[in-house]
Amino acid sequence: MKPKWFQTTAIDYPNSRPHIGTAFEKLGADVQARYRRMEGYDVFFLMGNDENTLKVADKAKELGLDPQTYCDDMARQFQDVWKALEISYDTFIQTSSERHKQCCRKFIQKVYDNGYIYKGQFEGWYCPGCEEFKSDKIYDENAGQCPNHKRPLVRRSEPCYFFKLSAFADRLLKHLKENPEFVQPESRRNEMIGFIEAEGLKDLNISRHGEEWGIRLPFDPEFTIYVWFDALLTYITGIGYGDDEALFRKYWPCDTHFIGKDITRFHTHIWPAMLWAAGEEAPKRVFSHGFVYFEGGKISKSREEELRAKGLDYLLEPMRIVEKFSSEAFRYFFLRECPYPADGDFGPDRFMEVYNSELANNLGNLFSREMTIAFKNFNGVFEGTAGVKPDSVVPGLDLAVFVAKVRGDVEACRYNLALQAVVQDFLTPTNQYLEANAPWKLVKTDKEAAKKVLFNAVQSLRIASILLKPFIPRSAEAIYTSFNFPKPWAEVTYADAAQLAAQPDDLRVTADLVEGKVKPLFPRIG
Numbered sequence: 326m327k328p329k330w331f332q333t334t335a336i337d338y339p340n341s342r343p344h345i346g347t348a349f350e351k352l353g354a355d356v357q358a359r360y361r362r363m364e365g366y367d368v369f370f371l372m373g374n375d376e377n378t379l380k381v382a383d384k385a386k387e388l389g390l391d392p393q394t395y396c397d398d399m400a401r402q403f404q405d406v407w408k409a410l411e412i413s414y415d416t417f418i419q420t421s422s423e424r425h426k427q428c429c430r431k432f433i434q435k436v437y438d439n440g441y442i443y444k445g446q447f448e449g450w451y452c453p454g455c456e457e458f459k460s461d462k463i464y465d466e467n468a469g470q471c472p473n474h475k476r477p478l479v480r481r482s483e484p485c486y487f488f489k490l491s492a493f494a495d496r497l498l499k500h501l502k503e504n505p506e507f508v509q510p511e512s513r514r515n516e517m518i519g520f521i522e523a524e525g526l527k528d529l530n531i532s533r534h535g536e537e538w539g540i541r542l543p544f545d546p547e548f549t550i551y552v553w554f555d556a557l558l559t560y561i562t563g564i565g566y567g568d569d570e571a572l573f574r575k576y577w578p579c580d581t582h583f584i585g586k587d588i589t590r591f592h593t594h595i596w597p598a599m600l601w602a603a604g605e606e607a608p609k610r611v612f613s614h615g616f617v618y619f620e621g622g623k624i625s626k627s628r629e630e631e632l633r634a635k636g637l638d639y640l641l642e643p644m645r646i647v648e649k650f651s652s653e654a655f656r657y658f659f660l661r662e663c664p665y666p667a668d669g670d671f672g673p674d675r676f677m678e679v680y681n682s683e684l685a686n687n688l689g690n691l692f693s694r695e696m697t698i699a700f701k702n703f704n705g706v707f708e709g710t711a712g713v714k715p716d717s718v719v720p721g722l723d724l725a726v727f728v729a730k731v732r733g734d735v736e737a738c739r740y741n742l743a744l745q746a747v748v749q750d751f752l753t754p755t756n757q758y759l760e761a762n763a764p765w766k767l768v769k770t771d772k773e774a775a776k777k778v779l780f781n782a783v784q785s786l787r788i789a790s791i792l793l794k795p796f797i798p799r800s801a802e803a804i805y806t807s808f809n810f811p812k813p814w815a816e817v818t819y820a821d822a823a824q825l826a827a828q829p830d831d832l833r834v835t836a837d838l839v840e841g842k843v844k845p846l847f848p849r850i851g
């Protein structure tokens with residue numbers, strides 16, 4: 326029996342196309358999913374779009390479309406981007422789907438039956454022109470006026486349904502304190518504990534009145550479910566809650582919810598309480614990642630204009646970056662340069678620099694040097710190497726310790742540190758080994774010695790490709806399958822990278838040549 330691994334990303338509002346920050350979240354989740362699959366887990370990776378919001382309905386109206394047509398089209402566009410980035414999700418949920426709605430109603434009915442939903446009065450600032458309540462923040466920021474209508478907001482009270490969140494404050498505080506894994510990174514967990522200790526938890530209005538678009542409350546169809554409540558439920562309706570009990574029991578509780586740091590409270594206060602109210606377990610881990618900024622800030626309109634004028638506006642859209650370079654370049658940059666638990670930065674100059682120095686000049690160069698000399702001087706076959714154990718090319722490196730460190734960083738979502746270790750502690754010293762031994766010169770005086778140097782260095786390509794498999798899956802595969810390593814690529818695990826291994830047959834190059842040359846993995850850009 327394989328152990329199971331269920332993970333999700335936040336679901337996105339489809340009122341605009343995915344931006345770089347949205348893509349960053351999916352990338353980090355994808356690395357984890359790919360790593361877990363390699364390590365033998367039965368992985369279920371869920372993503373989706375959050376469609377039952379008024380903004381979405383308004384946007385559709387603006388375009389003269391009915392909301393469903395608009396949502397379906399955006400869902401297709403989002404998935405096009407995720408596929409281009411090689412995000413290996415298993416299912417994509419649209420919250421406007423009939424199935425999701427049915428299962429949501431079952432959940433909310435259960436919470437109602439269990440006594441955690443009650444009818445009350447919601448009081449707040451209301452604009453008769455907009456026909457909606459405005460937050461206290463909007464009230465304060467606009468001196469008590471509606472920002473759209475420039476008319477005074479009025480105090481209004483109306484019936485609504487509350488979720489009894491306050492009933493779970495003690496249990497939640499205990500849960501947060503006793504389960505260090507529950508909220509990661511650690512700093513966010515402390516923050517979440519602090520909120521409850523300072524303010525407690527207040528009951529939450531989970532209904533909206535008089536709206537067309539949304540999910541109706543099963544016990545009072547005059548009301549729709551507040552969009553946050555239904556959005557969180559994607560995480561269970563997507564694995565069969567409400568209509569496929571066996572599937573749901575197999576994958577729940579969730580192993581990791583990947584979310585942006587700005588929605589940590591929803592996921593670590595409201596979400597576990599909702600689950601408990603329905604008699605279910607809380608998720609095992611909520612990982613709230615940092616943000617990606619553009620050249621140190623949020624992209625401004627003027628900077629956007631400037632980029633457009635320079636012909637660099639493609640940098641603003643993940644899909645266009647992928648089309649111009651490759652999904653591997655995109656994936657590598659963000660995972661290497663932006664720490665997943667903390668904030669990171671994206672800028673065109675740094676993008677080129679990281680790509681050229683680490684992919685083109687380091688990994689790519691190691692690969693093409695090996696291949697070129699192997700073909701030119703040995704016809705692609707290292708004769709007499711069957712059964713020979715390669716020597717280490719990195720002085721003082723304990724391979725098992727090194728791989729354990731990389732593994733630890735991947736599991737804790739410290740992807741930038743994992744990649745840093747592979748590059749600095751492993752690939753760079755391998756290149757230095759080649760420089761020091763110069764097999765391209767040595768081959769002229771001592772062919773056997775040159776062969777041994779190349780044979781040893783090929784091991785570094787094998788090991789690096791395995792460690793890089795979750796990060797740059799296509800390039801890693803291209804490297805690994807360029808040699809006749811005995812273990813099939815689909816079956817390699819991190820444990821295979823932890824040792825230098827002899828193989829039963831002579832090592833040989835199996836890659837094809839294009840016009841007598843090896844196709845470069847990462848052509849230099851800039």
Ligand SMILES: [Zn+2]
Nearest residue numbers: 452455471474
């Ligand atoms: Zn208004």
